[in-house]
Amino acid sequence: xxxxxxxxxxxxxxxxxxxxxxxxxxxxxxxxxxxxxxxxxxxxxxxxxxxxxxxxxxxxxxxxxxxxxxxxxxxxxxxxxxxxxxxxxxxxxxxxxxxxxxxxxxxxxxxxxxxxxxxxxxxxxxxxxxxxxxxxxxxxxxxxxxxxxxxxxxxxxxxxxxxxxxxxxxxxxxxxxxxxxxxxxxxxxxxxxxxxxxxxxxxxxxxxxxxxxxxxxxxxxxxxxxxxxxxxxxxxxxxxxxxxxxxxxxxxx
Amino acid sequence: xxxxxxxxxxxxxxxxxxxxxxxxxxxxxxxxxxxxxxxxxxxxxxxxxxxxxxxxxxxxxxxxxxxxxxxxxxxxxxxxxxxxxxxxxxxxxxxxxxxxxxxxxxxxxxxxxxxxxxxxxxxxxxxxxxxxxxxxxxxxxxxxxxxxxxxxxxxxxxxxxxxxxxxxxxxxxxxxxxxxxxxxxxxxxxxxxxxxxxxxxxxxxxxxxxxxxxxxxxxxxxxx
Ligand SMILES: Nc1ncnc2c1ncn2[C@@H]1O[C@H](COP(=O)(O)OP(=O)(O)OP(=O)(O)O)[C@@H](O)[C@H]1O
Ligand SMILES: [Mg+2]
Numbered sequence: 196x197x198x199x200x201x202x203x204x205x206x207x208x209x210x211x212x213x214x215x216x217x218x219x220x221x222x223x224x225x226x227x228x229x230x231x232x233x234x235x236x237x238x239x240x241x242x243x244x245x246x247x248x249x250x251x252x253x254x255x256x257x258x259x260x261x262x263x264x265x266x267x268x269x270x271x272x273x274x275x276x277x278x279x280x281x282x283x284x285x286x287x288x289x290x291x292x293x294x295x296x297x298x299x300x301x302x303x304x305x306x307x308x309x310x311x312x313x314x315x316x317x318x319x320x321x322x323x324x325x326x327x328x329x330x331x332x333x334x335x336x337x338x339x340x341x342x343x344x345x346x347x348x349x350x351x352x353x354x355x356x357x358x359x360x361x362x363x364x365x366x367x368x369x370x371x372x373x374x375x376x377x378x379x380x381x382x383x384x385x386x387x388x389x390x391x392x393x394x395x396x397x398x399x400x401x402x403x404x405x406x407x408x409x410x411x412x413x414x415x416x417x418x419x420x421x422x423x424x425x426x427x428x429x430x431x432x433x434x435x436x437x438x439x440x441x442x443x444x445x446x447x448x
Numbered sequence: 449x450x451x452x453x454x455x456x457x458x459x460x461x462x463x464x465x466x467x468x469x470x471x472x473x474x475x476x477x478x479x480x481x482x483x484x485x486x487x488x489x490x491x492x493x494x495x496x497x498x499x500x501x502x503x504x505x506x507x508x509x510x511x512x513x514x515x516x517x518x519x520x521x522x523x524x525x526x527x528x529x530x531x532x533x534x535x536x537x538x539x540x541x542x543x544x545x546x547x548x549x550x551x552x553x554x555x556x557x558x559x560x561x562x563x564x565x566x567x568x569x570x571x572x573x574x575x576x577x578x579x580x581x582x583x584x585x586x587x588x589x590x591x592x593x594x595x596x597x598x599x600x601x602x603x604x605x606x607x608x609x610x611x612x613x614x615x616x617x618x619x620x621x622x623x624x625x626x627x628x629x630x631x632x633x634x635x636x637x638x639x640x641x642x643x644x645x646x647x648x649x650x651x652x653x654x655x656x657x658x659x660x661x662x663x664x665x666x667x668x669x670x671x672x
Pocket of ligand 2: 240241242362363
């Protein structure tokens with residue numbers, strides 16, 4: 196049963212007014228895989244990731260977690276499902292009024308109902324794991340972008356997610372801070388975390404992704420292992436896009 | 449010397465008596481006003497459509513009519529439907545509801561200023577709407593709303609003087625009785641003015657202190 200998908204989505208559709216943003220997206224991911232979403236701006240990557248945990252309610256399609264279909268209209272079920280799907284945002288979205296430690300432990304206390312002592316221990320452990328053991332009492336306003344993103348990763352990890360969705364986790368960062376966040380994500384890959392990530396970090400993806408998915412205009416144009424997508428894509432659009440981001444981000448990771 | 453005697457033997461005792469009544473009007477009204485404001489502000493932003501409309505209507509009515517008219521309604525109007533409020537109760541009800549309407553404006557503005565991303569993050573962690581409001585949004589919004597809400601409390605201190613219009617004899621009421629009895633309007637009302645000034649300054653100091661206590665890096669108010 197190794198290869199049973201942890202998460203499977205089928206025919207996800209989303210339109211804003213008459214504009215179709217997602218035109219029927221299906222994909223599945225198995226334990227320990229990292230699937231990277233690439234594609235031009237406005238192609239629907241963020242919308243897709245947010246549809247997967249129903250932050251954006253899809254107009255149609257289904258989501259299955261470990262073989263069980265999620266019914267997003269049943270609130271209890273939805274909240275329970277979201278606890279198992281971690282999400283990382285481009286601009287971190289830390290809770291501004293809480294210290295790093297409190298950011299990580301608040302969901303443990305309020306959502307999981309953990310007692311204070313274990314929540315604190317867990318939060319400290321997660322912050323240490325992302326290299327922020329010395330910053331647990333700092334507030335978001337006192338952290339750099341890279342540190343904020345690492346806090347947000349610790350916050351998601353503390354919930355013991357089965358899958359993580361990462362929406363361009365490094366694209367709001369100054370170049371010299373990208374490395375520290377990628378190092379943390381690398382670590383997750385090494386520890387077998389299952390992830391879907393939108394990113395334009397091509398060299399990172401080519402080294403660590405199980406599969407790269409090229410998305411444009413709400414459709415998956417092409418998908419396959421990095422070696423194939425990056426060097427011998429079948430579709431002309433994929434090739435063109437890949438060569439463009441190579442020029443932009445290829446060097447110096 | 450005559451004046452001083454008059455002040456000591458007549459003005460001060462009456463004003464102190466009124467002062468106590470004023471305080472007993474202001475404290476519960478300010479507290480209830482803030483509670484109503486937080487609830488109403490939250491409902492105006494996060495409530496269901498009909499609830500939002502209902503609360504909007506409440507705010508429109510209580511901000512749109514003079515407070516004296518509202519007080520008259522609670523004290524002189526309600527008996528027509530068989531509800532009798534004491535002057536004190538009518539005043540507290542009137543002040544709380546009026547203050548709550550204003551407070552809800554500050555709370556609503558502050559709620560709307562919270563970045564949407566944080567709500568997405570909270571939802572993504574599995575927070576319910578109510579947990580998110582309580583743990584993420586309100587703690588930030590209330591910090592932002594504090595200066596405005598404090599201002600409203602200071603207004604409340606001053607408009608509590610309207611209670612005497614419905615025969616709840618607080619500080620201004622005592623002063624009016626005293627002044628017309630001795631026909632010493634200037635002296636008495638100057639003294640009342642000073643009492644209010646002290647009250648307002650105390651409240652201002654307390655609110656400032658509270659702002660300092662609640663201040664968090666990234667939430668400082670400008671000019672600090
Ligand atoms: N709430 C919304 N209302 C209307 N249109 C929206 C909304 N959210 C997104 N869109 C539109 O949907 C399209 C897809 O947006 P999305 O953010 O998913 O793209 P993306 O692939 O993530 O792009 P980027 O690389 O710039 O992040 C865009 O054209 C955007 O304008
Ligand atoms: Mg995006």
